[in-house]
Every structure is written in C-alpha cells, then in structure tokens.
Amino acid sequence: MKIGLYFGSFNPIHIGHLVIANHIAEHSDLDQVWFVVTPHNPFKKKSSLLDNYQRLELVYRATKDYDKLKPSDIEFSLPQPNYTINTLVHLQEKYPNHEFSLIMGEDNLKSFHKWKNYDVILENHDIYVYPRISDNKVNTQFTGHKKIHVVNAPIMELSSTFIRNAIKTRKNVKPMLPENVWEYLDEMNFYR
Template sequence: MKIGLYFGTFNPIHVGHLTLANHIAEHSNLDQVWFVVTPQSPFKKKSSLLDNHQRLEMVYRATKDYDKLRPSDIEFGLNQPNYTIDTLTYLHEKFPNHEFALIMGEDNLKSFHKWKNYEIILENHYIYVYPRLTKVKTASQFKDHPKIFNISAPIMGLSSTFIRQEIKAGKNIRPMLPEHVWEYLDEMNFYK
C-alpha cells in the first residue's frame, strides 16, 4: 500500500487541509493520505496549541467520512524533538509492506536541504509537492528530481492561524471547518 504522509499541527484542521489531502489522494498513485499530527514540542511555549489528543480528535472527526484519509498519532510516542527521518524509520519497522511518501508545500521544499538526512529521505521516498499562494523558487538540486512530483492541487489561502484569530474575535468561521470539527470546537469552546 502506498501512503502519503501529510504532517502538521492541524490546530485546527480546516477545509483547506481536507481539500488538499483529498485531491492528492484522488489524483495520484497513493492509496491513502495519513494526517500525521505533530505533537507539542516540550521545548516550545504552548501558546494556542491544543493538546495532542484534542487535535487528533479533530483530525479523526474531519476524516472519518473519507475512505482514503486517515488520522495518525504515530509521532506521539517518539522522542522529542522529532525529525522526519526518525518517523520514516519507525514507520518502515512498524509497516514493512507499506511504501511511504511525503506531502509538502513548495515552501517546505525550499528548505528541504536543511532537513536531517534529507539525502536518505530522497533516496528512499517520493515527495509530492503542492503549490502555495506565494511562489517560491525551487532549489536547483530539486528542480527535475525523479523522486519529486509537483501536484497541481487547488491553492488554499486558508490558515489555522487565521481561523484561531477569527474565533477569538467572535466571528463565524463555520464554513471554514469540516462540520464535525466545527461542532467539536463549538462544544469545547476552543480558541476563545
């Protein structure tokens, strides 16, 4: 099985995340896309980041009606701070019959050469790159790389930061969230 790994804090997950992941699942050779919820780093100030399990619950609620989308808490049990290469190594041990690919925005690809063991990641994994609103120049070493695929996914201008700010300001953000996520946020009074 081919799995695309979509990493993020998903604080909260919104329709932009869901639209992008579903588009990639439907328009690529991936069988599933896993939303890998990034845990709270013990070295960073919490600010408005919800608890790991609350964010996982939102991802679960957002993806439960989609066959090709799955929540993942795989990084919750790994040492912090965690690096993508460590997560990939762990996933290979746990799921030896799966093939894992990374899903990232073109802005992340720009700094990919700074990632720990990025050469090993590229050697063993495909990378699916989706466009961002701000055009970023791709580093020449990644321009025509055989393991890097540019996906012509819809460009989403929505951000979790914007949603949190709007909630705090008392605005109605219901259309920006999957229905089950909105119900959970409203019930729990998050971000107010």
C-alpha cells in the same frame, strides 16, 4: 500500499487541509493519505496549541467519512524533538509492506535541504509537493528530481492561524471547517 504522509499541527484541521489531501489521494498513485499530527514540542511555549489528543480528535472527526484519509498519532510515542527521518524509519519497521511518501507545500521544499538526513529521505521516499502562493522559486537542486512530484492541487489561502484568530474575535468560521470539527470546537470553547 502507498501512503502519503501529511505532517502538521492541524490546530485546527480545516477544509484547506482536506481539499489538498483528498486531491492528492484521488489524483496520484497514493492509496491513502495519513494526517500525521505533530506533538507539541516540549521546549516551545504552548501558546494556542491544543493538546495532542484534542487535535487528533479533530483530525479523526474531519477524516472519518473519507476512505482514503486517515488520522495518525505515530509521532506521539517517539522521542521529542522528533525528526521526519526518525518517523519514516519507525513507520517502515512497523508497516514493512507499506511504501511511505511525504506530502509538503512548496514552501517546505525550499528549506528541505536543511532537514536532517534529507538526502536519505529523498533516496528512499517520493515527495508530493502542492503549490503555495509565493514569488520564490523552488530550490534548483530539486527541480526535475525523479522522486519529487509536483501535484496540481487547488491553491488554498486558508490557515489555522487565521481560523484561531477569527474564533478569538467571535467571527463566524463555520464554512472553513468540516461541520463535526466546528461542532467540537464550539462545544469545547477552543481558541476563545
């Protein structure tokens, strides 16, 4: 089974995340997309980041009606700070019959050459890149690379930061979130 790993804090997960993940699941050779919830880095100031399991609950609620989209807490049990290469090695050991790929925005691809063991990642894993509005071009060393697939996904100009700030100032963000995610945020008074 081919799995695409979509890493993020998902603080909160919103319809932009779902549109991109579902598009890639439906219009690529991937069988599933796993939302890998990144744990809070213990060395960083907490700010407005919800607890790991609260964010996982939001992802669970957002994806439960989609067969090809799954929540993942795989990084919760790994030492922090964690590197993507360690997560990939751990997943390959745990699921030897799965083939794992990365999903990232083109802005992440620009700094990909700075990632720990990026060359090993690229040698062993495909990368699916979705567009972001940007004037900067992708690093030329990755242009036309056989392991990098640019996906013609819809461009989503929606961010979790925007949503958190809007909630804090009592704006209606309900249309930007899956209904059951909005209900949970509202019920728990998150981000207010």
